[in-house]
Amino acid sequence: MELVKLFNAFPGAVSQGLVWGLMAIGVYITYRILDVADLTVDGSMATGGAVAAVMITSGIDPWVAVLCAFLVGLLAGLMTGLFHTAMGIPAILSGILTQLALYSINLRIMGGKANTAVNVSKYHVLITSRNVRALSLDNPICLLLVLTAVLILALHFFFGTEYGCALRATGANQNMARAQGINTRFGTVVGLMLSNGIVSFSGAMLTQYQGFADVQMARGAIVIGLAAVIIGEVVFGKLFRSFWGKLICVALGAVIYYLVMQIVLWLGLNTNDLKMLTALVVAVFLAVPYWKGLAVQKKIRKRGV
């Protein structure tokens, strides 16, 4: 009986995981490709949600709303990028500044309210948690899978182009990139914009899925995004070598994250403790490479002399 409850929760966890997988792909662009930890996403994801909620409840087509969320996300990334490159503020602090500013902006977007409901029966939305167990194309999992695939393919092609390669070089080695004539500052801004555009787009999808936007909806999003990136690498990293494969890992990482969260909730964990659990899990996974290094060093010393 209890187990049935868990299985019943799985489709929801998968859909949520796929939505956050889109977000995590955005995080991957900054964290792995540009080698910048960008905390803007905690704000820009909610911005996307707010933009989508306000536009959809004004009767605008949800595809247009999602596109606008993406564009507004680009602006959020631009803000962080300018803080960082034009004003010389460290990347991590630039992201925090934008994130804080976005809190006010998100409230403005939603007309001063902390949340906006998007009633599924009243407005046309692309996905909704209501259909999560539907055996039809209305099931959010279908569209989310398609969107994930399209996003991964688009990014795979983009990062294979001349400019995409230049961006990857910027993240891999700034000195080398500049010596090869690459404008690394501009590239960093472009990468931050692209990342936040995708994150904002995922926020727009999340708002439709859950039926509301909230200024708090993306609190700690960066940690979930990192969790997805790291879990994906640890669990599936060996399976995929190609760029698109790595992005699939990230999306799968987010799904696994939500499935595991569902299981720990089912095991009786208090919902309020979820964020703490996430933080600890991510901390441990981030520590793994460091610990591995220490272990190797110890081995060398033992064998040494």
Next chain:
Amino acid sequence: MLDVNQIVKTFNPGTITEKIALSGADLHLQEGDFVTIIGGNGAGKSTLLNAVAGVFSVDRGSIMIDGSDVTNLPEYKRATFLGRVFQDPMTGTAATMTIEENMALAMRRGGHRSPFKWGITSKEKKMYRDELARLGLGLEDRMSARVGLLSGGQRQALTLLMATLKKPKLLLLDEHTAALDPKTAAKVLHLTRDLVRDHHLTALMVTHNMKDALQYGNRIIMMHEGKVIVDVNRETKSMLRVEDLLAMFEHTSGAALDNDRMLLG
């Protein structure tokens, strides 16, 4: 080809760590010159190269490459004219990208990088394979391997190849063999000589090895306290020995040549 006119650079001005790195350095290179630079610790050898490359802007003076004034150009724009190899083998390549991707990046130095064109084409790959085969390191069979897997010597050879893949107006070599073992260093130096000769390059090479400074290139310059103090041309250079160089340095600078890494042999 290169005109460095009276450039001055002070690092951390007005602080206790203030350091006058260049104090009116002057240098003029003809097309085809292969100049080796020697000097003591902190003489300004690397600073001079970095000033030419645009790593920082100079306080005074001007830098012209092939007739165009690059004094105010940012580093990435000057890259159009320059091929660069650094002391640290990690600096010149992107470790997480493949050998062929690194070469494709170098091939597009100074050109427009389009978001609609492939970063590397199969036609290029064939050419890269031939170029890599020249190195004799077997890299032509590992073109899709990540550069991080290569040894320091291999990475430095690759960086050198990348620096000359698209012919630069000027090749800057900043003690590019200093971090390598003697055998590998010799290999990379031979490669340097061959590439400079085959592509008729103009080059500036900083070295701490007096013998290398004498053996390679057609001109030697010595730096001391941020200035060029000795400039030896081809005719004189061919007759010089290491002892003559040392005597010359001491005579001109009034100081003994102190460089903890200097190799005299």
